[in-house]
């Protein structure tokens with residue numbers, strides 16, 4: 001019987017699929033007890049007064065999509081229920097209920113509570129750039145990193161049971177800037193501006209991605225390519241597809257691109273360190 005447990009804490013409904021769906025599906029299939037916590041309701045942007053009900057409906061739609069995706073990946077879903085903040089400069093960021101405006105102590109407490117209950121050996125969250133500088137991703141990195149440390153400290157959040165717990169690994173999601181450079185080259189070739197990409201033309205691909213030596217863990221998910229695709233497709237309101245799918249024929253993507261990469265934050269790993277399993281060296285406990 002396995003006693004391996006993994007907890008991924010991510011900002012939005014769809015980050016679990018588009019971002020690290022291959023890794024989550026693989027560990028769930030290999031018998032790891034996978035837990036997926038999503039901080040926000042995924043309702044980005046703002047609406048005119050009198051139309052708040054459409055946001056309530058969108059939140060319900062996105063929650064259903066998330067449940068469907070998590071069922072495909074195989075895992076238990078936890079939601080924090082914060083209001084989605086927008087991208088940099090979005091008026092939604094001024095909303096008092098926006099995730100990025102949440103009471104930090106309370107938000108860290110949510111992380112501590114999950115870690116002390118689930119007792120995961122491995123915790124995953126966004127990296128300090130949030131991948132593409134999304135404020136929700138960065139705030140999620142901040143509270144998860146703080147919660148990771150606080151969960152093991154009996155003097156912090158003594159009111160949250162059942163007992164302090166020290167996970168053995170903390171990973172940040174991250175992708176190579178080498179791939180980003182290929183994408184920006186391909187985008188330019190296709191007449192697209194890599195500095196103004198994405199649905200809202202507000203993503204600058206030239207400033208994102210991680211230096212390859214800092215990507216310590218490389219997880220092969222070729223066998224779970226279809227699971228990741230199906231989980232992503234569940235997020236129909238978000239387009240439901242992987243952004244890169246138009247750039248290369250799928251058999252080539254599956255053969256050469258079915259790897260998700262992570263920075264090992266705890267215990268810290270030196271540049272150039274390479275592992276192929278998030279549970280490498282982890283002791284069942």
Ligand SMILES: [Zn+2]
Nearest residue numbers: 011012015137
């Ligand atoms: Zn996100």
